[in-house]
Amino acid sequence: MEQPSNSDLYRQMLRIRRFEETVLEQFPRGDFYGTTHTYIGQEADAVGVLHWLKEGDVVVSNHRCHGHFLEYGGSMHGLAAELMGRSSGICGGRGGSQHLQWRDFYANGILAGTLPLAAGMAMAEQRARTGRIVFAFMGDGTLGEGVVYESLNMASLWKLPVLFVLENNLYAQSTPISLNLAGTITGRFQAFDIPVREAATTDVLEILELAGQAVGDVRHGTGPAALVLQTYRFAPHSKGDDTRDPDEIERYREADPLRVHGARLAQTERESIEADVEREVAQAFETARSDSPADPAALTAALGDPE
Amino acid sequence: MTTVLERLNTGLAACLETSESVILLGEDVIDPYGGAFKVTRGLSSQFPERVLTTPVSEAGIVGLGVGMALRGLRPVVEIMFGDFLMLAGDQLLNHAAKLRWMSNDQVRVPLVIRAPMGGRRGYGPTHSQSLEKHFLGVPGLRTVALTALGDPAELIKRAVLHDDDPVLFVEHKLLYAARAQEALTDFEVVAAAGPYPAYRLRVRGAPAAVLTFAAYGYTAELARQAVTKLAYEHELFAELIVFTQLSPYMDDALLESVSRTGHLLTVEEGSRQLGWGAEVVARMAEVMGPSLRIARLGAAETPIPAAGTLESATLPQVDDMVQAARDVCRQ
Numbered sequence: 001m002e003q004p005s006n007s008d009l010y011r012q013m014l015r016i017r018r019f020e021e022t023v024l025e026q027f028p029r030g031d032f033y034g035t036t037h038t039y040i041g042q043e044a045d046a047v048g049v050l051h052w053l054k055e056g057d058v059v060v061s062n063h064r065c066h067g068h069f070l071e072y073g074g075s076m077h078g079l080a081a082e083l084m085g086r087s088s089g090i091c092g093g094r095g096g097s098q099h100l101q102w103r104d105f106y107a108n109g110i111l112a113g114t115l116p117l118a119a120g121m122a123m124a125e126q127r128a129r130t131g132r133i134v135f136a137f138m139g140d141g142t143l144g145e146g147v148v149y150e151s152l153n154m155a156s157l158w159k160l161p162v163l164f165v166l167e168n169n170l171y172a173q174s175t176p177i178s179l180n181l182a183g184t185i186t187g188r189f190q191a192f193d194i195p196v197r198e199a200a201t202t203d204v205l206e207i208l209e210l211a212g213q214a215v216g217d218v219r220h221g222t223g224p225a226a227l228v229l230q231t232y233r234f235a236p237h238s239k240g241d242d243t244r245d246p247d248e249i250e251r252y253r254e255a256d257p258l259r260v261h262g263a264r265l266a267q268t269e270r271e272s273i274e275a276d277v278e279r280e281v282a283q284a285f286e287t288a289r290s291d292s293p294a295d296p297a298a299l300t301a302a303l304g305d306p307e
Numbered sequence: 308m309t310t311v312l313e314r315l316n317t318g319l320a321a322c323l324e325t326s327e328s329v330i331l332l333g334e335d336v337i338d339p340y341g342g343a344f345k346v347t348r349g350l351s352s353q354f355p356e357r358v359l360t361t362p363v364s365e366a367g368i369v370g371l372g373v374g375m376a377l378r379g380l381r382p383v384v385e386i387m388f389g390d391f392l393m394l395a396g397d398q399l400l401n402h403a404a405k406l407r408w409m410s411n412d413q414v415r416v417p418l419v420i421r422a423p424m425g426g427r428r429g430y431g432p433t434h435s436q437s438l439e440k441h442f443l444g445v446p447g448l449r450t451v452a453l454t455a456l457g458d459p460a461e462l463i464k465r466a467v468l469h470d471d472d473p474v475l476f477v478e479h480k481l482l483y484a485a486r487a488q489e490a491l492t493d494f495e496v497v498a499a500a501g502p503y504p505a506y507r508l509r510v511r512g513a514p515a516a517v518l519t520f521a522a523y524g525y526t527a528e529l530a531r532q533a534v535t536k537l538a539y540e541h542e543l544f545a546e547l548i549v550f551t552q553l554s555p556y557m558d559d560a561l562l563e564s565v566s567r568t569g570h571l572l573t574v575e576e577g578s579r580q581l582g583w584g585a586e587v588v589a590r591m592a593e594v595m596g597p598s599l600r601i602a603r604l605g606a607a608e609t610p611i612p613a614a615g616t617l618e619s620a621t622l623p624q625v626d627d628m629v630q631a632a633r634d635v636c637r638q
Contacts (some may be wrong), residue, residue, distance in 0.1 A: 058378075092411040101410035106377070110401045116332030116367045117402060120374020120382075127330075127380075147397075157362070302408045302446035303555065304415075306470040306502040 001212075004051055009204050011273045013043040013258055016067040018281045019076055020065025020235070023066075024084065031289065032083045036097045039067030041202075041234040044257035045167050046071040048207030049135065049227065052215040056104060058125070058134040060118040063098040064167075064233075065107035070138055071190055072105045076280065080288035097144030112138065112145035115164075118150050122160035122224075133161040133218045143188065144182060152224075156192040159223035163214055164189065166228045171244070172248045173237045189226040196226040202257040311459050312483035315346050318460030319383065323354045326381060329467060332359040332368055334386030335423075343387045344423055344483055369395035369420060373403045373491040376418040376473075381452045383387055383467055389422035389477065390436050403473040404447030415471045419463075419591070424478040425576055425604075434531040437524075437577040437606070443554040443586070449503075452523040453478040455485040457498060460609055462551060465502050477553070479525035479576070493512035493535060503552035504561040510538045510546075518545040518570040519637055521561055521587050523553060526576050526623065533628035541635060545572075553583060558590050565591050570600045572632055574623055576628045579605025602635040604628060 020038040027036070039046065045065040050059070053072065061068040069079060072091065082089030083097055090102050098109035108114050118136035125132040142148060143166075158294050168185060172178050189196040195217060199210050208230060217225045232252040236242035242249075253259075262270055322328040322329045331347060337360040341348030351358035361368045365386055372382040386392055392399070399420065406416050426435030442450055451466055451474055453459060466474040495511050498504040508531060509516065518537075522530040527549040546568070548561045565571050571591055573584030584603040592599055604623045612618050 087470075090411075091409065091413070094411050095409050099405075099409050101406070101413055106406075108402065108405075110397060113370065113397050113401055116370025117374035117377065119367070120376075121378045122374070123371065124375045124378030124380050128378075142415065147364075147366045147370065150362065151370070153362055154364065154367055154371060267367035282497035300408070300412055302404070303449055304407075304473045306465065306472070 001052060008268055009047055009274060010258070010261055010265055010270065011277060012047045012071060013204065013261065014273060014277045015076065015280065016043045016046065016070050017258060018277050019070060019079070020066060022281055022285055024235060024239060026285065033085045034096050035238045036083065037064040037238050038233070038235045039064055041252070041256065042167055042169060043067055044202050044204035044207050044261070045165070045229045045231055047274070048204045049165055049211040052206055052212055053135065055131070056106045056119050056130065056132045058106070058132065060108035060134060060136045061100070061105065062111060062114065062137055062139060063109040063143070064139065065098060065100055069105060072104060074102050076284040077287050080284045081291050084288050085294050086288055086291040087294045087301065088288065088291040088299065089294065090297065095158045099264065111142045112148045114125065115148055115151035116154070118162055119155045119160055120126045121156065122162045124160060126161055131219070133163060133215070135163050135165060137165045137167065140166065140168040140170065140177055143185065145171070152189065152192040152194060155224040156194050161218050161221065162224040163218045164194070164224060164226040166226065167231050168228060169231050169233045171237065174241065174243050179248070185228050192293050194224050194226050196228060198228040198230070200230040202255045202260055204257055204261050210240065310483065311453065311455050311485045311487045312344070312346060314459040314487040315424070315463055315478070316348060316350070317346065318463040320350060320353065322349065322383070322464055323357055326468060327589060328361065328379060328381045329383065330357045330375065330380055331383045331385070332361050332372065334361055334387050334515065336360055336385055342385060344480065346483070347385065353511055365371055365391045365394035365636055366398050369398040371401065373406070373416055373568060376416045377406065377414055381401065381417045383419045383421060386420060386422045388434050389424035389438055390433050392438055398444060399442065399448060399473070399475070399599050404445055407472065408447055416473050416475045417471045419466045419476050420474070421476045421478060421628070423478045423480050425613045426618055427481055429613050429615055429618060432610035435611040437575070439553065440577040440582045440617065442475050445554070448473050448475060448554070449552065450477060451473045451503050451551055451555055453482055454524065454527060454549055454551055455482055455487055455489070456496060457504065457550055462503070463527070469502065474504060477524065477618045481525045485528060494531070499560040501524060501557070505551065505557065506549040506610065507564060508534070508547040508549065510534060510544065513538055513544045514559055516544045516546040516568050518543065518572060518632055519561065519564040519568045520547040520572050520574060521544055521550065521584070522547065522574040523550040524576070526574050529623070529625050530574050530628055534627045535626065537632055543632060545632060554592060556586060561587065562594060566595065566597065569598060570635055572602050572604065572628070572635055574599060574604045574628055576606055576622055578608050579603055580608055580619050600635050602631050604631050
């Protein structure tokens, strides 16, 4: 697979960043339903990992799914429309921010409940010998759920083609990892003989390289692999619910993945990308806003009729 | 004699034979053990690639089934005792039942969860329950109850091969040894139309019924005995509607019967309060109004004890049904 250009990587991260910032900026206008969980600060993870996605591969995501979805190739307009409850939304307004389904992308806001699904999808692909793999994103907070370990056990036992991508942003909602996690994160994967790689970096190039190795292992067919990415989110868990020390957030901003990678581009190039992305984001939200609200008449029954 | 268990086993074998997409998984389901109740006996020898024994991970294996179903397979997951279904509750409610609708109908989850339920075998409080009441009325999830009427092989085949939505398939343990496809000499049996039919049973040659029993699963077998007793010992004539699809609720056969008899007795093995019978009665009352006479029987509002004398007192018995029938008709 081709090495992406520095400008492409910057553009992809910026698309996520500006989408998410726009969501937070515009939330007070009352345009969106429910709540949201933004990916601001973690963009290098989605971009570095999903570069290795091939046609037909499956992505399983969680409540913090916008970045994964956009990097998967999902429509920015469709996502904005979903948040606004428009019929043009990814799921017609039925799912909202954390329940996205499009092609082979599945997100659900129930932490860890998605992981046995990921194992099952991987098993189906393995049995059909398609060579497809499953990317399963999870966070540090998810490690408190028991079904994580059922899933790791099954994935390893049956050598399923799953890459577990654990993004450790150090907080489960408001609770720091020191108050809710014993042992180590890597040790959890090692306990099931799942090879694990760890990156304590926000540099998209480093993540890209490490993810490439992990994906290569999974494609090789020897079983699951894990990637632990140490990261940080600059915005609240959802919105307006941040109890972290502002100085701590500022310290992490020094390693902002956009700043780190943006420094590799000439200023003119960076500005040109920024102008493009600005236009794209503005257009996506503007179009979504003018779309018609989801129509109750389009609601179907929850069950079909069996033959 | 052919048992319900044999017909179920035959039905599952037919599913595996018919479609390469069918895969069976569960704890201890492979030979020589063949599952805790032997429903899958012989299948792993016949289809070694598609009958899979799993870790003791109910949430994990139901989720695994959901994932497989999303990718084109038709998995059948056995939960060893239905009591363990709660461990997979999130998978059933927040994943299996949601995915089709939540995705704006972009995906389907053709998954069958088989769950042996029920007491009367002395297994005690955590291995004897009829927990299906907690899954009834969940949008996106169909609940079907096994019966000795009709052909159990056909019922399971319909769920596995022809239903594109998740089905919770409830099997009362005492039905396994019951006779299947038995010619009921005392009863005239009519199956309603539809994939998961309700059955109407009438005592042959009896005068017009004055009472309708509604039941499902093994309790329907007991209700049938009660109907016989009422006819021969009390000259009280009832007919019995046996449901196979419990949820979503389907009421045509029952409504037709109750509108003739004007008396309804629901019988279930789950605890009575806020149970299946409550919904059935409410449905009938909404249509028929105050002219309807009703009674409900169910398990006592306690856990189910292990000792035989205690368990019998806790679960509805034939004589309880006879008494309740006489009482409701005296009202």
